[in-house]
Amino acid sequence: MSLASEVLTGAVRGGTSILYAGVGESYAESAGVVNLGTEGSMLVGALAAYAVxxxxxxxxxxxxxxxxxxxxxxxxxxxxxxxxxxxQLANGLVVLFLGLGLTSLFGASYVSKPAKSFTPWRIPGLGSLPGVGDILFNHDPLTYLSFLMVPASWWLLTRSRWGLLLRAAGERTEVLASYGHSVRRIQYMAVVLGGTLAGLGGAQLAIAYANAWFENMVQGRGFVAVAVVIFAARQPFKVAAGSYLFGAALALSPALQARGYGINQFALDAIPYVTIVVVLVALGRRRAAEAPEGLKKVFEVSPST
Amino acid sequence: MPPRSRSLSALALALSLTAVAGACGSNTTDTAATPSTGEGGATVDATPGKGSKAVGFIFVGPKDDFGYNQAAFQGSEAVKKAFPDFEVLTAENVPETDDAARVMEGMIDKGAKIIFATSYGHLDPAMKVAAAHPEVVVVQQGNLIKGTVPANAGTYFGTVYEPVYLAGIVAGKQTKSNKLGYVYAFPIPQTISNINAFELGAQSVNPGVQTYVVNTSAWCDPGKQAGAARSLLDQGVDVITQHQDCTGTITKAAEAAGAMVVGYHADASSLAPKGWIAGSEWSWADLYTDIVKTSLAGDFTGSKYNANFREGLKDGQNPFIESKFGPSVGADVKTLVDTAKTRISTSGSPFAGPVVGQDGKTIVAEGTVPDYATIESLMTVFVKGVVGELPKN
Known part of the structure; x- marks a missing residue:
């Protein structure tokens, strides 16, 4: 397989767990709630999926x-x-550690147990297309499901009435309330939906990609998802692009090494994170201005508010 | 093992550690700096380890990780069996920080005068505890004490690369593509010597064979392992081995791809019934038991364990042993392994000269057989036949 094809295939395979978590977090943030516990949701999702x-x-x-x-x-x-x-921020971290502690405790016995995993399934016809066949159409079912989830989430968030209410809960809480809607109920839905998708992302990692359970196996992918959502401005297609970009950066390192290239391994490992920091810094100011009103309150530390 | 990347779990570990220390019956957890002179300052027998009622083991990871910590835990079980009157205290997930010293202190409070600190990074806290408690034997697994070794301390380890070399012979004979794959975590001497031994073993029976290396910069990141295995398989590698703390992901990935597997740390042949060909695993029972026996008798100080003790095939036993062969390995290959094992046990070494580095420079001259201590200091470069570069700083 050519280097480009291998990296792009790896991008999809390794980026899918981040994609699920990122789209999930897009729902929550659109409704005005940041969930730094996304990493925790991925962890409990990974363990629950592996155990079951x-x-x-x-x-x-x-x-x-x-x-x-x-x-x-x-x-x-x-x-x-x-x-x-x-x-929100502090509680998200508490929830992450809760997830980490619970999974360390209940996951210990599953570290050495085998589990039935998803296997890649090449889609007949599409899967044999040159180039894109391997990159897009030779994956596990959860990855295919994510291909459907992205446009579906885009439609739900930006085109549906429910999405409008969701965004209103994040942007104009008072207006929504004065129309007689329960802001809290909508926000609950958004946060829980976000968690279920993060859980599914954890499941993809545990029983479709890595085929293992190990303590703290998510290794920061949930935080990457939250960062991706910020620079993707909560738009599912952009979240997908960001997740695959991160996946590609992860796949580049072993692909180059396996070809015997002399590279600075530690620098290569840092690329995904450096990319995120650079993009965040570059877009930070603009994105902050575009963030939902509800989110701005979260980041506001001044006591006057 | 060297420190594992577990930044996220630091807090959770700190929390769980409080529970661990509590479980060890420690009610005075901050006694690290107080030299123990016994209850009420009365004179106690200061011979390290003598008359101990309990023995303590600390592990850096969970006791069932299909790997390093599981093997150490099984060693502690063997000690329990050998000394039924004894209390065997164990603590899992003990970080390689001062928290480890607190856990050890808790065990000493419970009557343990023999402590096994089983992870590479446990050395510093172990040395602190040893200094504060001259009556307690503190031994550490895998690291090296620099300078003078205190009368109540020591390190111990097996010569890991010997069975890895033997497994390399099997891999060199079984491969069809002449490409072997090695997934490792960090470029530490122990890992480099394993990779070199693996390639040299394979070369000894198949001069054209090459070992492709990929590192993950983590002792256990299953996501990165999956990517590493994929990249190696895409390069046509048909035998995969690894130096990782958790081994399931890579083993299963190779099996799913129809490639062969050489195991490490533990027998994982159940995960790869078709592809498993050979492997190396730990067997600490005899060594642990002997260290405890020596200490109990009051003979620790001045014994071979009161040093940086290394043991290998030449000593008649090695706590690192060969796993069972897989179904596809024929009798001729097993004979080759046996011959090499005999050679290493008597006059030879996996690193008997000539050993040439990737750059063509001689590492070990022809006719030279380096001893165990020398080998550890030589392993800073890959040998010829390894494809891939060591990470540069």
């Missing part, structure tokens, strides 16, 4: 469990933020 796939021998049951677990952890975030008025 191991016990039932059915990866689909595992994916469903990952979805539910991710959503459940996000519900904890939603409760404290929306009901108890906790600080």
């Amino acid at each position: 796939a191991s016990e039932t021998n059915n990866p689909w049951a595992g994916a469903l469990a990952g979805l539910v677990a991710g959503g459940a952890l996000a519900l904890v975030h939603a409760y404290f933020v929306l009901h108890r008025k906790a600080n």
Whole structure:
């Protein structure tokens, strides 16, 4: 396989877990809630998926469990933020550590257990196209599902009435409330939906990509997803582009090494993160201006507000 | 093992550690700086380890990681079996920081006068505990004490690269593409010597064979492992091995792709029933038991364990052993392995000269057989036949 083809294939394969979490976080942030616990939702999703796939021998049951677990952890975030008025950023970190602790505790026995995983399935016809066949049409079912999720989420967020309400909850809380809608209910939905998608991303990592469970196996991908959402301005297609960019940067390192190129490995490892920092700095000011009103309050530290 | 990248889990670990220390019955967790002179300052037998009622083990990871920590835990189980009257205290997920010293202090409070600190990065806290408690034997697994070794401390390890060399022979005979793959974490001497031994073993039976290396910069990041395995397989590698803490992902990826697998740390043949050909794993039972026995008798100081102890095939035993062969390995290959094992056990070494580096410079001259201590200091470059470069700083 050519270097470009290998890196692009790896981009899709390795970027999918980030993509799920990123689109999920786009829902939450559109409704005005930042969830730094996304990493935690991915972790519980990964463990739940692996454990259930191991016990039932059915990866689909595992994916469903990952979805539910991710959503459940996000519900904890939603409760404290929306009901108890906790600080969103601090509470997100608390939720992350909760997820980390719970999965370390309950995951220990699954480290050495096998589980039934998803296997790549080449789509007949499309899969044999030169070039794109390998890159796009020779993947696991959860990756194909993400291809459908992105346009569906775009439509939901930007074209549907429900998406309008969601964005209104983030932008113009008072207007939404004065029209008789429950802002809190909409925000709950957005945060929990975001968590379920992050959980599904964790499931993709555990039972479709890496085929393993290990403590802290998400290794910061959830934070990358949150960063991607910021520079993608909560738009699913841009989130997809950012996730695949990160996936490509991750895939570049082993692809170059396996070809025997003499490169500075540590610099290469830093590329994905440096990319994100550079893009964030470059876009930061503009994006901050475009952020939903509700989100600006989150980042406001001045006591006068 | 060297420190693992676990920045995110730092807080969670700190939290769980409090529980660990509590579970060890430590009610005075901050005694690290207080030299122990026994209850009420009474004179106690200062012979390190003598008359201990308990022995403590600390592990950097979970005890069932299909790898390094699982093997060490099994060693502690063997000690329990050998000394039924003994209390064996174990603590998992002990970070390589001062927190480790607190966990060890807790074990000493419980009566342990023999402590095994089983991870590479546990050395510094272990040395602190040893200095504060001259009556306690503190041994560390895999690192080196620099300078004078205190009377109650030591390090121990196996010669990992010997069984890896033997596994390389199997890989060199079984490969069809003449391309072997090696996924590693960090370029530390132990890893470099493994990679070199693997390639040299393969070369000894198949001069044209090459080992492709990819590093992940993490002891366990299954996502990166999946990418590394994929890249190697895409290059036509048909035998994959690794030096990682968690080994499931790469083993399964190779099996799924129809490639062969050489294991490391533990027998994972159940994950690759078709592709498994050979491997290396730990067997600490005898060494742990002997260290405990020596310490209990009061003979630790001045013994071979009161040093940077390294043990290999030449000593008649090596805590690092060969895993079982896979179904596809024929009798002729097994004979080759046996012959090489005999050679290493008597006069030879995986690194018997001539050994040439990637750049063509001689590392070990012809006719020279380096000893265990020398080998560790030589392993700063890859040998010829390894494809890939060491990360530069």
